[in-house]
Amino acid sequence: GESVGLHLPTLSVQEGDNSIINCAYSNSASDYFIWYKQESGKGPQFIIDIRSNMDKRQGQRVTVLLNKTVKHLSLQIAATQPGDSAVYFCAEKNGDSSYKLIFGSGTRLLVRP
Amino acid sequence: DAGVIQSPRHEVTEMGQEVTLRCKPISGHNSLFWYRQTMMRGLELLIYFNNNVPIDDSGMPEDRFSAKMPNASFSTLKIQPSEPRDSAVYFCASTVRGRSYSYTFGSGTRLTVV
Numbered sequence: 046g047e048s049v050g051l052h053l054p055t056l057s058v059q060e061g062d063n064s065i066i067n068c069a070y071s072n073s074a075s076d077y078f079i080w081y082k083q084e085s086g087k088g089p090q091f092i093i094d095i096r097s098n099m100d101k102r103q104g105q106r107v108t109v110l111l112n113k114t115v116k117h118l119s120l121q122i123a124a125t126q127p128g129d130s131a132v133y134f135c136a137e138k139n140g141d142s143s144y145k146l147i148f149g150s151g152t153r154l155l156v157r158p
Numbered sequence: 159d160a161g162v163i164q165s166p167r168h169e170v171t172e173m174g175q176e177v178t179l180r181c182k183p184i185s186g187h188n189s190l191f192w193y194r195q196t197m198m199r200g201l202e203l204l205i206y207f208n209n210n211v212p213i214d215d216s217g218m219p220e221d222r223f224s225a226k227m228p229n230a231s232f233s234t235l236k237i238q239p240s241e242p243r244d245s246a247v248y249f250c251a252s253t254v255r256g257r258s259y260s261y262t263f264g265s266g267t268r269l270t271v272v
Contacts, residue, residue: 077259087265088162088266089263091261094259094260143214144189144208145214146191147203148200148201149200
């Protein structure tokens with residue numbers, strides 16, 4: 046892929062298994078979090094978001110969990126498919142009025158057929 | 159909806175040349191962001207606009223970089239003069255301030271400065 050390089054942590058899973066991608070954030074004042082998916086040669090694509098007043102949110106095949114005590118975010122993908130292979134980024138927004146999103150370094154997900 | 163449109167998709171230029179990257183946000187979106195993505199630094203926010211006004215340019219690397227948004231449907235990111243370390247993928251994203259924090263990204267411009 047063109048978008049990111051060789052130094053990303055990589056998670057390899059078997060097709061059909063569940064995937065869990067983790068993210069640690071640093072700013073305790075962050076009040077909103079997003080997961081993005083980036084496929085090779087494309088821009089990041091929104092998957093799911095969660096506000097800091099929640100600890101879990103579910104979408105279609107995806108669940109985001111937020112643990113504010115340890116400043117940890119996770120993305121769970123159920124029944125992982127080959128099309129889920131991509132780089133996944135978490136992003137946080139500071140609890141101010143700005144619309145700035147700060148992105149994490151990303152995790153590469155590889156789905157084995 | 160055509161999404162966020164960036165041009166060109168690829169740009170190769172020689173060191174010292176001026177480079178202009180272009181972005182058309184989604185119609186109706188009033189916030190626009192420019193990000194740079196590299197292997198070493200990941201996705202970095204360069205600058206963002208609300209209602210065509212630059213709000214925060216603290217991420218702009220240096221004076222060689224400038225960005226404009228003359229109207230709600232067009233923005234440019236200019237590098238003059240370009241240097242090899244500017245080689246990266248540059249993304250534009252937009253959203254509707256007051257409605258959503260989730261951005262829609264364009265497909266990016268891959269810039270190579272030789």
